[in-house]
Amino acid sequence: MSWSLVAPQLAKDRPVVAVDLAGSGYSQYSERYSLDDQSDLVLGVVEALQLDKPTLVGHSLGAAVVGAVALEHPDRISGIVFADGDALPFDGREGEPPAVASFIARTPYALSLYRLGTHWNWFPRRIFDAQCGSVCHGLHGAKGDALVDAWIRPLRQRVAEEAMLDTADRPMLHLTPEQVRAIRVPRAVLWGEEDATGGGSREGAERNLGHPPSATVANAGHLSMVADPDGFMRALNGLLGRMTPAG
Template structure:
């Protein structure tokens, strides 16, 4: 009996070893094929570039339709996003003030310059503000972009008028330990499997369409042109490698204690159907930031800024009015 079990264990072990070897070989072959036949999308990147703390950074600008003297807005996107996520809501926000959005290092049409950590991302935001010569703007962060916005608020509170946290609380999303900056889940993804998996996702529209639809809801554009706008930056040379490096890095974020020391005015916007940041997280964050400017978007999801831009813009209004009204 024991001898038979030993034989089966050896067979299972050998089978698993063969499968692992085949997976590595298939991943390497797929990457080789991708290098021979890369996908490149002819997608225009509206906007311009600035040097932000040594990083060539892509910026988009929506001039105020009716200038009012209100502070400008600087929009900071989240993980695996780009300025595209603001493309539907930014024109609405620009009704009475200048609006700027930029691609965080490693994403969009900005250079891929490591390290991909909160300190470097904060440096970049400060570089954007300096390059654009913006006077005390309001910074709106989405998802993990909230961490960057609040990190700058801690570093240079006098340089901004306020921070609006949308669909994110500025702390790592995963893991029980909220006492260590940059903690949370850390994915160890080996070569060549990780690059092959990311390449397989971004080469094809279907996976991206599925992810966007799930996070955005029925109001989100999911036609081929919209999905290609998502995919194009990742298909640029170095795009996949940067994404894999970001995935292997600790999630950016402040600790609860750090958030509690933020002194600039803040406001919070959350979506009721957002699985990563809902009412409990928004309530706890409001207590840490000592703010009562909390707005819910009923029925909306994580990418409400793209799927429901009119309501998202309206949800930002209490904070915008409080941080430099007429």
């Protein structure tokens, strides 16, 4: 759902497919959430829809997923874009579950806390607003409230509850710096100007990818495609024409 503001605009010039990774959105509860599982899911969508070497854009944690596809199946895609994500574990850790999330997932009150957080839109709205940055064009007014409700609605499903608690207690999806440096397909980096921590390090992403073309969404935080959908689209369109393979 985070792509719902940008995808229709991008689709005016090209086919666009937004994928719910396993354990998120309305995807089925599968108990298979490893990086290999998620990259296989993305490749499966490419094959099922007979997409001809698409460019994959991975936001935040999704950067690791599209990076894994690029490593394992470079001949099936045209390139990748890391959007607000460097594909690495946070704070240099080896991908262990975040301590707070893991603790909550293990408590007997985990389900109650989860339902409390997703039952009303007030709390999620505050999180989305904080992640937008100085501007948040996509969440203005009643339309923004409806969009937040659309994002949160699938999280209220029973299977989503199980999936979220399961994934919270698992290692985060990530690549190693060596794996990112091994990516050879055309690639680019797109980052919100005010996103300092949400998806890792922009400088690290650019360095490990060999300083590919990059673009900035002004005044945007981690949710750069929500903060300024038009600015994100312009930046992405500009990058798609400048991407080159690794040397």
